Amino acid sequence: KNQVEQSPQSLxxxxxxxxTLQCNYTVSPFSNLRWYKQDTGRGPVSLTIMTxxxxxxxxGRYTATLDADTKQSSLHITASQLSDSASYIxxxxxxxxxxYIFGTGTRLKVLA
Amino acid sequence: NAGVTQxxxxxxxxxxxxxxxxCAQDMNHEYMSWYRQDPGMGLRLIHYSVGAxxxxxxxxPNGYNVSRSTTEDFPLRLLSAAPSQTSVYFCASSYSxxxxxxxxxGQGTRLTVV
Numbered sequence: 001k002n003q004v005e006q007s008p009q010s011l012x013x014x015x016x017x018x019x020t021l022q023c024n025y026t027v028s029p030f031s032n033l034r035w036y037k038q039d040t041g042r043g044p045v046s047l048t049i050m051t052x053x054x055x056x057x058x059x060g061r062y063t064a065t066l067d068a069d070t071k072q073s074s075l076h077i078t079a080s081q082l083s084d085s086a087s088y089i090x091x092x093x094x095x096x097x098x099x100y101i102f103g104t105g106t107r108l109k110v111l112a
Numbered sequence: 113n114a115g116v117t118q119x120x121x122x123x124x125x126x127x128x129x130x131x132x133x134x135c136a137q138d139m140n141h142e143y144m145s146w147y148r149q150d151p152g153m154g155l156r157l158i159h160y161s162v163g164a165x166x167x168x169x170x171x172x173p174n175g176y177n178v179s180r181s182t183t184e185d186f187p188l189r190l191l192s193a194a195p196s197q198t199s200v201y202f203c204a205s206s207y208s209x210x211x212x213x214x215x216x217x218g219q220g221t222r223l224t225v226v
Contacts (some may be wrong), residue, residue, distance in 0.1 A: 004154065031210050036217075043116075043202055043217030044155075051212060089154070093209050098143060098162055099170065100209065102154035 002027040004092050004103035012109045017080055021106045023073040023090030031093040035064050035075045038087045038105070047075070047088075080110045115139065118203050118218035125193040125225045133188040133221050135203030141216075143206045144186040145170070146178065148199040149220075155202060161186055193225045 004025045013019050025033070032051045036044035048057045048064040050073070056065050061078045077084055090103040119134045137144065145160035147170075157170030161180040175197060177189040186205075190197060200222050206215040 032212065034215070041220070043204075043219050045217070046214055049212045049214070095210070098145075098160055098168075098209050099157055100145075100155075100204075100215070102147075102156075104152065104154045 002092075002094060002101050004090055004101050006088075006090050006103040006106050008106060009104070010107040010109070012111060013080055015080060015082055015110055015112050019077050019080060019108065021075045021077075021088050021090075021108070023075070023103055025071050025073070025090070025092045025101075025103075027071075027092040027094050027101055029095040030068060030071075031095040031097075033064075033066055033073050034091040034093075034100075035062070035073075036089040036091060038089055040086070044089055077108075080108075082110050082112060084108060085110045116203055116205050116216050116218040118201075118221050120221060121219065122222050123224070125190070125223065127193060127195060127225060129193050131190050131193065133190075133201055133203075133223075135186045135188065135205075135218060136184050137186075137205040137216070138184065139205060139216070140183060141205040141207055142183070143208055144180065145204050146176070146186070146188045147202045147204065148172065148197075149202060150199050158188065158201075190223075193223075195225045197223065198225045199223060 035047040038044040063076045087105040089105040146158040147155040159178040161167045203218040
């Protein structure tokens with residue numbers, strides 16, 4: 001069964017600290033993996049998109065990595081800010097389908 | 113350029129009532145989809161469309177209907193609302209789902225069925 005699992009479920013860090021969120025997937029055949037940020041009460045907003053051939057992609061203070069062999073991805077947030085408080089969702093697409101498979105997300109809280 | 117627009121933002125229905133959630137995009141995207149988001153669960157696909165006149169079921173289609181008469185609009189109809197349909201609904205659009213195609217989400221519709 002195609003699944004996307006994220007860890008941890010929730011995380012609290014102090015402003016200015018770094019953190020890493022994990023995503024493991026069993027989706028096959030793999031097309032791409034996306035990380036989204038979802039603020040409370042808002043729709044998800046794309047942070048990064050990676051295809052099979054990419055193993056790292058950055059968007060400002062956000063850096064995503066992908067290991068297609070182990071089917072793992074991580075999202076690293078550098079020098080966290082209060083505005084980083086949100087849910088971060090990992091989404092994987094299977095080749096030949098039109099369906100995104102969503103993880104349950106990691107809820108990040110950044111404290112001053 | 114408004115992106116993906118969903119209306120209404122909030123709605124309360126009584127059990128058995130019907131209603132339509134609206135979704136419109138102005139980016140000429142072929143692919144549009146509807147999701148529901150429930151606490152502790154990832155977004156689940158209700159229905160999707162790969163172009164005008166083409167729709168298909170997702171993971172949780174029961175109790176919902178869709179149509180795609182134009183590229184821009186993809187309304188979601190609740191036929192007879194049930195408390196189990198209390199959720200936050202998101203509409204999304206993109207040129208496709210493959211490669212590095214950007215996918216855009218609306219702001220969501222929070223639906224409560226009493």
